[in-house]
Amino acid sequence: MLVVDDDPDVARFVEVNLRSAGYAVTIAPDGEAALQLALELQPELVLLDVMMPRLDGFEVAQRLRGDPRTSSTSIIMLTAKALSADKVLGLSSGADDYIIKPFDPLELLARVKGTLRRAREMRALSPLTGLPGNIRIQEELRRRIAYEKPFALLYADLNHFKAYNDHYGFVRGDRVIQLLGRLTAEIVHEKEGPAGFVGHVGGDDFIMVLAPEAAEEAAAELCRRFDERRPLLYDPIDADRGYVEVEDRKGTPVRSPLLSLAVGVASTRNRRFTHVGEAVAVATEMKQHAKRRPGSAYSADRRSG
Structure with a gap:
């Protein structure tokens, strides 16, 4: 998994909880590094902070979705804002889910597991018929x-x-x-x-x-x-x-x-x-x-x- 956040404390908090659940985790400090690591590592899931300098989370999500090499990667947005407009923008940028900071570790793991489960189920379906493949x-x-x-x-x-x-x-x-x-x-x-x-x-x-x-x-x-x-x-x-x-x-x-x-x-x-x-x-x-x-x-x- 790839955790993208310019706040090292938040990134470390997410990393520790994911590792305790058995996931392998890499941290990217900004959007540019995230795009490069996503290409190199091909992570199953990217947890992406919205508010970052230079390249925000919305732009990173759009670029991941627009690149055939990363277009199927699952994305969860991490946002400090509870505004519905930000949720809509995140989802329209290609995110599969979002979590509002500060978040509970149990909620974090539940959303990660749910997103991965849905992604795996979708990959197991025929895109033409929607039937199991x-x-x-x-x-x-x-x-x-x-x-x-x-x-x-x-x-x-x-x-x-x-x-x-x-x-x-x-x-x-x-x-x-x-x-x-x-x-x-x-x-x-x-x-x-x-x-x-x-x-x-x-x-x-x-x-x-x-x-x-x-x-x-x-x-x-x-x-x-x-x-x-x-x-x-x-x-x-x-x-x-x-x-x-x-x-x-x-x-x-x-x-x-x-x-x-x-x-x-x-x-x-x-x-x-x-x-x-x-x-x-x-x-x-x-x-x-x-x-x-x-x-x-x-x-x-x-x-x-």
Whole structure:
């Protein structure tokens, strides 16, 4: 962590309390030093005093946010002012939170922990869909395997998505991915409620985790709902004729079928998984089987062992 304050007593007070909680801390005496140290150290959090000579905290926060190398760094403003205008200015400059001096050590630690927790949660989410990404997916599957909880893993992705992107562009392609994210979340919520889990692996790949007895029904429902909404993703002429025209690598026009969905289902109903990679491998294998079927389809692993 980086503590930025031109008052050495305040900086030392913050440092001692953070170190006592187990955090590594570096002190910067002014804004210019803070910017340099932020680039060198890449701290997870900067605690930044507002009132400093030459370069105040608002300007430092804006520069940190404006530099791609430090734009994701969490910032807490330290201010001696309780004026709402200063709070607004601090937050609009890019701060994640603020603390008014003099502050209680317990409040300091609580705000630090809260800011770090929110930042870590945000980094674990897909920016496109807002769904948990690979970090949370791995954690969820490891947890279920470790506690030997029965579960099914559904792995879904789109067929012919590259051709769709080539024809319509990435903006419309992103809308397709967002639609698929909403559909997976809806179905898991309906089938499992808070006990279920949905994750965005990346691109057009999604996973759903729910009870084994609900898995195949959920997979079939996902295919049905996607097919139901598919015509809305296309221009009428393409939807009516059932394909889009794109060029292959040689520049030759080819016809690509409309989007469809492939879902692979791996379950603990007939087997036990010992690690995440094993469950994902089975679901991926089943997804490849589903891709060989016409249109949107799912394939479930019913082998034992």
